[in-house]
Amino acid sequence: MKLLRRERQDRGALTSGQSGSAPGSELNHLRREIDRLFEEPFGFLAPSTSFFEGWTPAVDIYEDKDKYTVKAELPGMKKEDIDVSLDGNTLTISGERKEEQEKKEGEGYRSERFFGRFQRSATLPATVQANKIEAAYKDGVLTIVVPKSEEAKPKQIQVKS
Amino acid sequence: MNATAQAQSQNTTHQAQTHHGNGERGFVTPPANISATDNGYVVEIDMPGVDKEGLEITVEGNELTIIGRRKTDLPEGEACYCESPQADYRRVFELGPEVDTSRISAEMNQGVLKLQLPKSEKAKPKHIEVKVA
Numbered sequence: 673m674k675l676l677r678r679e680r681q682d683r684g685a686l687t688s689g690q691s692g693s694a695p696g697s698e699l700n701h702l703r704r705e706i707d708r709l710f711e712e713p714f715g716f717l718a719p720s721t722s723f724f725e726g727w728t729p730a731v732d733i734y735e736d737k738d739k740y741t742v743k744a745e746l747p748g749m750k751k752e753d754i755d756v757s758l759d760g761n762t763l764t765i766s767g768e769r770k771e772e773q774e775k776k777e778g779e780g781y782r783s784e785r786f787f788g789r790f791q792r793s794a795t796l797p798a799t800v801q802a803n804k805i806e807a808a809y810k811d812g813v814l815t816i817v818v819p820k821s822e823e824a825k826p827k828q829i830q831v832k833s
Numbered sequence: 834m835n836a837t838a839q840a841q842s843q844n845t846t847h848q849a850q851t852h853h854g855n856g857e858r859g860f861v862t863p864p865a866n867i868s869a870t871d872n873g874y875v876v877e878i879d880m881p882g883v884d885k886e887g888l889e890i891t892v893e894g895n896e897l898t899i900i901g902r903r904k905t906d907l908p909e910g911e912a913c914y915c916e917s918p919q920a921d922y923r924r925v926f927e928l929g930p931e932v933d934t935s936r937i938s939a940e941m942n943q944g945v946l947k948l949q950l951p952k953s954e955k956a957k958p959k960h961i962e963v964k965v966a
Contacts, residue, residue: 748945785864
């Protein structure tokens with residue numbers, strides 16, 4: 673069965689493995705992965721645990737003066753299956769998306785969704801406060817708020833006359 | 834894959850990659866899984882960032898259209914790295930005549946839409962008892 677892939681329009685940097693995908697997509701995946709490494713401003717050097725089989729969920733990072741907000745698209749997971757850790761300035765999101773058992777009873781006609789393990793890491797540019805990180809999971813989106821450390825926040829310097 | 838399955842996969846059409854005409858936001862095609870049971874079909878679609886209120890599911894004739902609108906409340910600050918599509922989701926399926934469109938049910942859980950498409954009673958396999966004459 674030939675599947676039409678969802679291609680990202682804005683950039684060629686969608687990196688995700690897909691089981692049952694059309695032949696040649698692994699090569700495309702590799703090409704996109706290489707493109708991504710060169711385009712990458714944030715040191716996302718972590719392709720998923722398994723290069724071809726894994727799942728690389730989309731990640732967005734927002735920055736304002738006192739925090740980073742990291743969003744990861746992880747539809748249909750259980751909270752317990754998501755793991756967030758911080759090592760120095762490197763934030764890592766990992767976990768496993770498990771396929772529901774009940775599906776097994778039926779015959780599959782089309783299978784485009786990703787299951788399995790994933791891991792993404794991002795090295796944040798400024799030092800952060802590890803003990804104040806907050807993570808929430810809603811509507812299939814994981815949102816992590818990472819406050820910057822006091823010394824990393826921009827300071828206003830008064831100009832004396 | 835049996836004959837019915839082939840017929841179904843031919844019936845299930847995929848929309849073009851991106852649509853415009855929804856103001857500034859376009860549409861992307863979300864990934865879907867389709868499986869069949871004795872009683873009908875189950876369709877599961879990944880639409881992270883969409884809640885129950887953001888869904889529009891319509892059936893017109895034999896065409897099932899699913900639109901998922903993402904919540905647009907972005908985090909504070911500037912996006913310095915962005916992979917997620919800044920678009921809504923849209924997917925259209927053509928239904929076989931065996932689907933009872935009046936009994937389609939939908940459930941949304943953590944960005945995954947699960948649709949149950951029951952077969953009409955007429956289309957279900959029947960056992961015919963053979964009587965001894």
